[in-house]
Amino acid sequence: MNFQSLITDLTADSQNSIMLFMPEICLSLFISLFLLVRLMSRRIDLFWVALVGAVAGLISSRPWELGSEELIGSELFTGLLVHDGLTVAMRTILMGFLVMFLIFTKISGIPDREDGADIYTLIFGATLGMCLMVSANHLLVVFLAIEMTSVPSYVLAALMKGRRRGSEAGLKYAIYGAGAAGIMLYGISLLAGLTSSAHLPTIALQLAEILPNMSASEQAVLCLSAVMIAAGVAFKLSVVPFHFWAPDVFHGACAEVNAFLSIASKAAALALLLRLAVGLGSVPLETVADRAESQGAAANVQLLDIQQTRPVAIVEDVADDEAVDSAVAAVETTDQFDDRIARKAAKDAQLAPVRNFIALLVAFFAVITTTFGNLAAYGQTNIKRMLAYSTIAHAGYMIMAICPLMALLGVDSSGAENAASALLQYIVVYVFMNLGAFAIIAFLRNYIGSEEISDYSGMIKTRPALVICLALIFFSLVGLPPLAGFLGKFAIFASITEAYTATTQTYLLVILVVAGLNTAISLFYYLAVIKTMIMGEPTTAKPVGNLEVGKIETAYVIAITAPTVLLIVCWESVAHVAQQAVVWFIA
């Protein structure tokens, strides 16, 4: 391959990639715009600009492609990123959340005209990082994306300037984050060193080859690198024992920032975990390495008649021969397809120890995280701190989905799809539940000037709508039907059971039982808040906050709570979209 063809390839690749990279570009443009507007005038309310940016981001994520079967996966920028159903679904969730979140901040009034530009820049910057996280296909991008998300988050955590708690939160978050990032980077370098690549599919392929005759010391290094990378992701997910920052940061930062950190950042980290687990645990059907093998043959392969058309990664219509040569054949025959499947199955079989290791690692984290989170939440007196532990516990429930996914990957691909889609469904529900909870906390803070649970006593008499919504959201977080939280939990529990029935691995039964018991434990602390609000005597103290809870606030809260109540009626559509989104990703 000469220099000329290399350039042509790259140009073609970039042209294609840019089209699918629009959401990120959109966010970047608006970040620049915020800064420019800031230069020109300080009096412009940037909310509307930000809202336009978020909506543009949402549209450019192409949510309408979800659920359609034409959505095929492709690698962008020579394999740094991947664009598939999962990317689209997660971007849609992130951008949709961004829209709702911006409206929320506007109503609660946290970004005033003075620092609006800063805040929107930070939020958009973090979202940009999250979009990269959900489409990462390369360990360098993984690291970059995590950092791009984290750095703005550190600043956001310290948003309440001049407050000791806020600064403390920011500093703690930054120090923990830096430590976790360092460890993760070390893990990445070990893994890349072992497999001489940082491209996930190539690593998987390489692992499949070297795993059978690996020396014990090499295996130790591999495990170490996996644990180190897991530490980095676990930090973002606030998984025990990497959770220590979460309660302090949640306590110190304002409720708006908490909503952002607990939803967007967590959702992106979960998607990243999915990418890493599936990326390392199986060889994708269409990998670059696969292509490299077949490249020699590709020149000879004529485009045979279309018996079985399975579109491959990058469909290019560049006319010249060299491009065709380097790209994969656009069409392949059934035989080749079967052959490919067989080869993939063989490789996947060799990767079974990797999957087993990931599953056990995640199961271990999940069990201690849910249990610890739920037990620690019980003693909290500050609602934000309590929700921080609740978030930790929910991270535990959510990562449980990785275990059945790993157990079924390569055994039963439809079961594995169910597991991944269960996680997506949970994330969707979780967005509404946590956004609603933090929105109510923010509005109540504006009203009574307190975030202590005891100050919520008897609130039902003064703010009935907000209290009823918060009660519904909390019951949903417990996972009681008919509220949506139950559906998310049900999907994950079902997936664990499915994996247990198929494989009879004991650890799956253990996490199922632990998850079930934790559901009952979690009832205590959610119910304690509800009890205080509804059955407690109203406090005699006058509200010290200056802002009323008006109609707009109430309407917003009801609009966010409504999905948790009504999703059970139309759950099929969510389940279907989630299922479709992960088909390509798993296969």
Add this chain to the structure above:
Amino acid sequence: MDFFNSITLIVFLPTIGALALAFFPSLKDEEGVNEAENKNLLLMATLAITLITFAVTVGVFLLGGDDRFHSNTADMQKAFSVDWIPAFNIHFAMGLDGISFPLIMLTTGISALAVGASWSIKKHLKAYCILFLLLETGMLGVFLALDFFLFYVFWEVMLLPMYFLIGIWGGPRREYAAIKFFLYTLLGSVLMLIAILVLYYASDLTKLDAGTLATLNLNESVVSEVLAIQADSDGNHAPMHTFNLLALAEIGQNTDCFSPTVQWWCFLLLFIGFLVKVPSIPVHTWLPDAHVEAPTPISMILAGVLLKMGGYGIIRICYPICPVGGLELAYLVCGLGVASMVYGAFAALAQKDFKRMVAYSSVSHMGYVVLGFGVWTLMGDGDYWKMGINGALFQMIGHGISSAGMFFMVGIIYDRVHHRNLDEFGGLYGLMPKYTALAMGLFFAGLGLPGLCGFIGEVLVVLSVWKFSPLLAIVSASVVILTAAYILWAIQRVYLGPEYKGPHAEEICPINNREFSIGAILLSLAILFGVFPNLIIRYMDDTVAAQVDSLNEWRVRYEASVEQDTATEVEEADHPAESVVTALSADVVLTDVAHPLSSMIRNEAAVVVSVNEQQ
């Protein structure tokens, strides 16, 4: 059938009513400043909604012409199934048969009466009425659901309103009682959820034949899909999971999808979940607290309907779906039933609080229900089991009427004198003669006096137990003496005696018409069903008979297959000279593979061995 039909109408009528109530305007006082609830309007509206629900139930099921509920068939009637969440094969499937029909009538009836008893509720009436109506939807849904997922959803739906109804409108320790109730039920239902999922993933519709599929209230699309898979028989197809309760029962009894281990464990998990609700010892402790703290109408609902859900779950779900567990754990089930009866009776005897005493009497009486279900004699042809189940189901209805009545009677006196201390009553006979007459009648119904509804259920259950275990029969029969003791003693302390000894004597007044008519309705039902038990039994007889027959057929097959296993395993061990050792090792093997057998079958196995040797 379509989603919109008489059954969904009945289930969701209370919900629609609750939504309508939410928009009821509040009253303004003369200056138009302070708002107050229009209490009478709210209560009348709620009463109207519950009465309409009851009337629709009666109209559709009893008077509906050819369309009414037929007593002479064991099939599911008015069953329908609508796609809901196809991703998990979840359908909105409902229907009713002889087991659920009497319970539906009981639920709608007791609900209307409980609203009638709600005039004593003073605060937040609108919220109370809305929650009450949501509760009714939950209860009806549980009894009508034919899809396991739907059943679970309704099972939990009823938790939330109940929590608030106890927690907000209850007595001094209401919050503690409410959370205890919530936690016990939630823990039980989480275990149930695990069992549901395990059964779902073990189930496979393709193992059933076309004739059976047609009877299971499955969607046509599902049936055709299954048939297509079966026709395309390379024997290597993916299983078709299902949540359909009828299909699960069919699969549990007629296929090998659920291994004995799975059945054993799932039976246990489900049984614990239902046992919490019944409640039986050792998970009964929430009940006395909940009852004592709950306001009178909620106590009526709790005792009259909610406890029946546990029994309903056991007979509808545990036995048909996991018969192995039912067979192996028969002694556990019956033992718990008898233990609850005895313990509940002694505990009731020891109570100082009137309402707590009635609550423990519920524990004792629901023990009969558990016992009646558990009587699956290892010999005999199943007639005793039929009798036991019929007795248990009748006991559920009878207890629903008598216990609701007893709680209402306690509530009436509590409203007047604001205490429930058994030692501080007395002489009410003279002060409130009509009330005392009603109360005595209802308490005697609870006691199980012949001619009243409590008697039939108890006697049927006790009779059926004799063949199963004479010891248990004797113990359970003698519980009647304890029951008589605590009830007569309570009557003596509260109603008889020369004079009233407690506080607030000046507030004692004769009961009003509303109270009288509720009590009179309950008492006349108690007498009616006590004299003509067949009014109820004729509805459930065929369904129970069909279920018992099918389970007995299953048992014959099961035992035959177990024997076969034993025989093969014995033959495989090829050392005829050491026959004793072989028989022993067969035993060991059997216990290992989780076929815990009754000693009877083991003996037969030994016989088989000796026969083989002779040959």
